[in-house]
Amino acid sequence: MAKTLLVSLVSDQTMPNVQLIKQLKDKATDYFFVTTSSMEQKGTREWIEKACQISGLKIEVNQFSFSDIEEKLSQYDFDIYDNIYVNLTGGTKIMTLVAYDFFKNIGAHIYYVTGLDNEYIKIFPVKKNNLSKFSGSASLEEYLTSYGFSVKKSQLSGISFEQTEKIFKAYCTINIAEHIDAIRLINSKRGKVLKEDFDNVSVFLEAIGYEPKSKNCLSKDETKYLSGDWFEEYVGLKLKKELNLSDDDIFISTELKKALSQNVKNDTLSLLGEKSENELNNNNEMDVMFMYNNKFYSIECKSSIVAYRTIQRNGEFIEKPYNILGETIYKSDSLARRFGLFANTSILTLADFQEYCQSEDSGIHKTKIREMEGVINRANLSNIKLIDKKLLKSSDSLFSILK
Numbered sequence: 001m002a003k004t005l006l007v008s009l010v011s012d013q014t015m016p017n018v019q020l021i022k023q024l025k026d027k028a029t030d031y032f033f034v035t036t037s038s039m040e041q042k043g044t045r046e047w048i049e050k051a052c053q054i055s056g057l058k059i060e061v062n063q064f065s066f067s068d069i070e071e072k073l074s075q076y077d078f079d080i081y082d083n084i085y086v087n088l089t090g091g092t093k094i095m096t097l098v099a100y101d102f103f104k105n106i107g108a109h110i111y112y113v114t115g116l117d118n119e120y121i122k123i124f125p126v127k128k129n130n131l132s133k134f135s136g137s138a139s140l141e142e143y144l145t146s147y148g149f150s151v152k153k154s155q156l157s158g159i160s161f162e163q164t165e166k167i168f169k170a171y172c173t174i175n176i177a178e179h180i181d182a183i184r185l186i187n188s189k190r191g192k193v194l195k196e197d198f199d200n201v202s203v204f205l206e207a208i209g210y211e212p213k214s215k216n217c218l219s220k221d222e223t224k225y226l227s228g229d230w231f232e233e234y235v236g237l238k239l240k241k242e243l244n245l246s247d248d249d250i251f252i253s254t255e256l257k258k259a260l261s262q263n264v265k266n267d268t269l270s271l272l273g274e275k276s277e278n279e280l281n282n283n284n285e286m287d288v289m290f291m292y293n294n295k296f297y298s299i300e301c302k303s304s305i306v307a308y309r310t311i312q313r314n315g316e317f318i319e320k321p322y323n324i325l326g327e328t329i330y331k332s333d334s335l336a337r338r339f340g341l342f343a344n345t346s347i348l349t350l351a352d353f354q355e356y357c358q359s360e361d362s363g364i365h366k367t368k369i370r371e372m373e374g375v376i377n378r379a380n381l382s383n384i385k386l387i388d389k390k391l392l393k394s395s396d397s398l399f400s401i402l403k
Contacts, residue, residue, distance in 0.1 A: 002082040004028050007108070009091030009099060010035040010045050014146040015138070015340050016089035016113035019294060020120060021052045022142075023134055024085055031056025034073070034095060036063045043148060051138075051146035061095065069098040084108035088123070100124070115342045118294045139248045140291045144256065147339060152255040156233055157225040161241075163210065164234045170208040171303070171350045172393050179204040184308070186218070190227040194218040229253060231301045235348060236288040238398050243292055250290035257283055258338065284335060296339055297402065300332050302349040305356065325349070325375045325386075333382035346385040346402055353388045 006028040008017040021031070035045050035058050049055055059076065062068040078084060086103045088096050089112055100123075103110055110124040118137075122130045144151055176183070182204035185197060194201065195217045205212065210226065212218055218226065225233075236252035239245065268274070288299040305328075308319040328347055336345040357368040379386050387401055395401055 001029070003030065003080060004083040004085065005030045005032055005078070005081040007032045007034065007084065007086040007099070007103065008048070009088060009095050010039045010048070011090035011092070012039075012042075012044065013090060013341055014044060014048050014051075015143060015296075015342075016115065017048050017087055018051050018138055018142060018146045019113055019134055020085075020087045020089075020111060021048070021054065022136060022138060023120070025052070027083070028085065030081070032076075033058040034069075034091060034099065035060055038063075047146050047148045051142045063092040064094055066094060066098055069095060070102060073099070073102050078106055086110045087113065089113040134294055137249075137291060137294045140251060140289060140296075141248065143291055143296050144289075148258050149256045150258075151251070152257070153251060154253040154255070156252060157221060157229060159225055159230070159233075161233070161237045164230050164237070166209045167230050168234045172389060174207050176304075176350075179207060183304075186223055187227045189218070189223045191220050191224050193220055194223050228301070228303055231303045231348075231350065232287045235299060235301050235398065236290075239288070239290060242397060242399050243290075245290055245292070249292070250288070251286070252288055254286045254289060255283055256286055286335075292399075295342065295344060297344045297346070298332070298336065298339065299345075299402075300328055300347045302328060302347065302351070305349050305351040323371060323375070326378065329375065329379050329382060329384055332384055336382070336384070344385075344402070345383065346387060347379070348387045348392065350389050350392070352390050354390070
């Protein structure tokens with residue numbers, strides 16, 4: 001049997017390596033990674049191997065030294081292989097330059113993954129039709145694993161999509177402001193039984209067309225569903241149907257964990273005098289994530305952009321509303337940076353931005369306009385798509401709005 005080696009240059013952008021490994025898995029018999037000490041400390045190479053369920057040899061190089069990279073490549077006997085494939089997409093520019101010259105001289109097949117349109121390019125040997133499409137797609141779990149995340153899936157409510165769609169249509173037509181007290185009450189009881197105050201939410205439930213499983217009572221699962229999970233399920237299940245996605249391609253309401261690097265800048269032992277049992281900023285709740293044509297999409301779902309905080313004014317405690325869209329963008333941006341260069345990130349809300357800014361008081365109107373302009377500019381800088389109720393209502397296809 002012919003021996004075939006696939007060489008990968010390791011960097012923070014792991015998905016291009018995973019894609020080509022999966023594409024050439026039937027051809028490759030062995031795997032070889034050109035990595036660095038910083039990538040090893042992060043565990044990046046191991047994430048790639050785990051995602052692809054392979055193991056390979058590795059060399060660690062000085063990423064900025066031409067001589068070190070060439071010397072360490074020269075120490076390996078590549079003559080034992082009948083075919084060598086090289087993925088130049090990762091690594092530093094210097095790693096790429098040295099690797100290209102080295103492997104070109106020994107007659108390897110050299111590739112580059114574009115990250116666009118599900119394509120990769122054969123850059124050596126040069127031929128006319130050097131552009132190819134990936135024949136398959138990485139699963140969502142493979143994608144997340146390749147960036148160091150472990151996944152804990154949540155159970156859906158079990159409530160039918162037809163019911164969930166009915167609630168969505170109601171939110172798009174009724175005046176939600178008239179039911180704000182009922183919504184806040186359900187939110188405050190999230191994951192708890194709501195029985196004593198049921199009369200305070202009955203009109204709202206009737207307005208959105210939801211009939212409780214038990215008379216005059218909402219169970220723990222129902223308050224969880226009605227306090228926001230329904231919107232995540234609507235978005236996720238609608239996309240699943242539109243794009244004909246499998247359960248492996250789309251996750252709804254998922255907890256992600258990422259191990260910290262072995263070389264962290266801030267250590268709890270040195271700063272606090274004791275080692276923390278919990279890893280800082282390790283858990284992240286994701287509303288909807290899916291893979292489509294080898295592209296990763298993440299969606300944050302917010303039924304409202306207004307929350308309330310308790311403040312003291314004139315000796316009394318009052319509930320003051322505030323806009324949560326800015327902090328939602330901040331959270332989405334910080335996560336998007338950990339999902340690779342080509343991650344598509346969106347925030348969907350049932351708030352109407354124009355309605356939010358409307359006010360008979362011109363001063364309040366101008367203040368809200370300035371506030372939302374700042375939020376929109378921040379979203380643009382973070383490459384995050386904002387989709388409000390008006391946009392959601394404008395098309396039957398949710399995916400066409402996301403694109």
